[in-house]
Amino acid sequence: MRPARDPREISLWNFYGPGGQNKSQSDWISRLAAEWNATHEVRVRLRYVPNKDYKAGPTLQTSFSAGAGPDVFLLSPGDFLRYYNGGALADLTPHLEPGVREDFLPEVLATRLVDDRVYGLPMEIEPLALFYSEDAFERAGLAEGDLPGTWDELLGLAER
Secondary structure (H helix, E strand, O other), rough: OOOOOOOOEEEEEEEOOHHHHHHHHHHHHHHHHHHHHHOOOOOOEEEEEOOHHHHHOOOOHHHHHHOOOOEEEOHHHHHHHHHHHHOOOOOHHHHHOOHHHHHOOHHHHHEEEEOOEEEOOOOHHHHHHHHOOOOOOHHOOOOOHHOOOHHEEEEEEEEO
């Protein structure tokens, strides 16, 4: 059972810690939260989780398993399906004003969609690379034209 939460608070977890090499990102997130909090009754509460515990460690996984995950969190496109399949992502589509999708490059937003429903919004564009064995592709009867361009295509390719 999820612990009771203050309905006047939104938790936002991130891995951009104070100072260090991510100082500009940390300052940006802190500034946006402060600007929001100065003008809204529902306040954003930031939680910094060190990168080694956030992305590669157990912090997010265990928090969601315990029903205590954050309301908003940063997630790379490479981890999107894991959190979608785990039930950690909410369908944002009903909460988006008309035209919001047009603010994003279609290829970038596509990495946060399932069945044309929006489950995340990009805040940056990251390169995502796929390494594959040309020999294994050839043995499976595949060619360069079979390289996936979407998550669904990647899953279908993996089955082949």
